Amino acid sequence: MFVYLPVVLAVYYIVPWKWRNPWLFFVNLIFYGWGEPVYIVLMLFSIVVNYITGIFVGKYRDDNKPKAKKFLVINIVINLALLMFFKYFNLFAETLSQIPGLDSIHTLNIALPIGISFYTFQTMSYPIDIYRGDGDVQKNFISFGTFVALFPQLIAGPIIRYKDVASQLNFRASSAEQFASGVRRFTIGLAKKVLIANNIGKLWDTYSVMAATNLSFVGSWLGILAFSLQIYFDFSGYSDMAIGLGRMLGFEFMENFNYPYISRSVTEFWRRWHISLGTWFRDYVYIPLGGNRKGKNRQLLNITIVWALTGFWHGAAWTFMLWGLYYAAFLIFEKLYWLKVLEKAPRFVGHFYTVFVAVCGWVLFQLTSLSACASYYKAMFGFGAGGFIKPVDTFYLASFAVMFVISIIACTPLLKNLYKKLPEKTQSYATPAIIVLILVICTAYLVDATYNPFLYFRF
């Protein structure tokens, strides 16, 4: 962050406009190659393939629809094949090898290319948007490369759709206000990630590996609540940083999180959580499958398909698909019946129910084996071997009490609303002070970290 970012920004604003995209393209590749130098080749391959098929789709879309469609299909097959191979091959190989007669199938030693799930989805939006006439062909190879590998959101989203940034690729104005709002957003994201997520994540690290006999009822809830907070602040912090950096470079990306834990139903939760992924699946899977236009049964089937895929997108393990289906079940249940009840019920019922469903879901999401999930659920629902509470739980509760309070408050728009109520003048003094304070404390945590998952993202 202290090496890469100053250089990128300085050069970006020094060079004339026509060199800005090439510069971004160049630093994007450096950024990407930093984690996995070999996969620069993969990234370039992906850019070339999508660039070429995009041109053909665009060429035929107006007067030869079937031919355009053919190129679109080719594109999607290649993109998905890459994703399948690099992300899911080992899972499939392992699963198939358990079938008698197929035990000659072996897993391969392939490292998951960073961000492949994000950028594959992002590039797939390109030919589809062109085919549908929602965007125009990007003839400039460099601009296209910049879109695919745009570094702020390359690794953890938001997943930007081509149609949203198409015009910004060719021209984007930058203003002091936009840059400053980028600074604010980036700083908040940094604080969420470094000060909250990394910190409370330590508690989950302790509980997630605890033996079943040591895991008590109170302990298991502490652990999974810590994870629920960690994943939200980690992920949304990262999105905030991406949106902030985007603004510093003149881009406007879509929002990705909108206080999901204040939702009053699971349906609402998914409109506020990882919005860009939900939107992607809605636009490019759910609606093409027929959405809600082909009758109730078809709609329910579509929901199930979309959520199985959404779950599976999160990771190469069957538990992720199960996690997706878990949500499909709640969404269908709400659509058919429960939502009407919730609307009439007091507000806290909806809040409590949604958080409960989400928190219980994270167990399925984060523990890799079904047996681990089962013993964790057992502890959460009072049937575990660890009893109600262990002395060590009270220690952790006391140690993390302040952290819990801070992060739960930060899950709501409370602070934001209070801050907005301050007089304009106070804000103009307080904002810079808060920015510097956050930067100083975050630097202390970053410098001191021997192991820091954030550094993996490499700013």
Next chain:
Amino acid sequence: MTKRSSWVQIILFTAFISVFFALFVLMPDKGFSERENRELTQEPAFSLESLFAKKFTTKFESYTTDQFPFRDSWTTLKARSELAIGKEENKGVYLCKGDTLIEAYEAPLQTQLDTNIQAVKTFAENAAFPVYFALIPGNSEIHSNLIPKNAPNDSQKDIIDYCYANSGAKNIDLESALASHSDEYIYYRTDHHWTSLGAYYGYEALMTAMGHSPSPLSSYTPQTVSDRFYGTVYSKSGMSWVKPDTIEIYAPQDVSTEVLNYLETEPVEGTFYDYAFLEKKDKYSMFMGGNTPLLKITTKRSDAPKILIIRDSYMDSLVPYLQNDYSEIDVMDLRYYKTQLINSSVSDYVRENGIDEVLICYSVYNFGTDTNVFLLN
């Protein structure tokens, strides 16, 4: 937001990141961190090979954090922030009463512990000479009451009991010897070792159990050699504001006592106290001059028996007390004596050197985690 406020924010932000970038580039790299007692990562040499093996990027990152401008102040700030939000520890180190820094104990892997205790048992059962076995509990056991209530801190006593039940050797209880003096300055507040006073109580218990009569504490006059000692736990903790430890010497080296230090195959003359280390960070190494494979100490008590001690660094501050009780004291550290044991064994050593007694003495922590104890056989 007004335009002016926007500019203030932009300038502060860009200034913050670029000032540290500039300082990082301009300030000379440091080799060794006094505070953390370790070598800092240096700028990695770039090569395509190291880039594709991912070595370059990983190393470059630890280079940036290790050489970050004013690193020590940042780590202090981080430790302070942790305490400010209600935690009582940083990096596993608890800040306890009286500026005492204690690292909680985590029980070792059962497999490693079993390998080690089995090695002691095999050695003791096949020995034609008496084999004594003693485990030294650490600060987190004797002063466990200082660590916050209910904090995760495994019992070292349980480990000792388990080992003693399975050692097959003559076990010596050091835990109760130290526990009965727990209100004295027997452990450094900022280091994991015992003080010279703690080592004396260890010595007293060992000698009594081994049938010798220990020199009384009153026969020694303590002498302070340093009051600026910051130990290993301090290095880890980031709590740079605590007060330093004092190092004392109780048993000065007798003029007729000779120390041979086998750092290489040919021995060099060693000493009980290497005062040169008092100028460095690692002041504990002044006892016997720090880690070494083998020490051979001969005393004027030519009529007394010969002892071989298999040990870790806790023994360095205990050895000086032994010069009135043995004619020869051989001190072996298996971690560094590996190569010599390829062609001979510890038993061979005992036979060839006419050793009368063998003492295996480790701190509980090292005994549970050391991977060289099997070399006993």
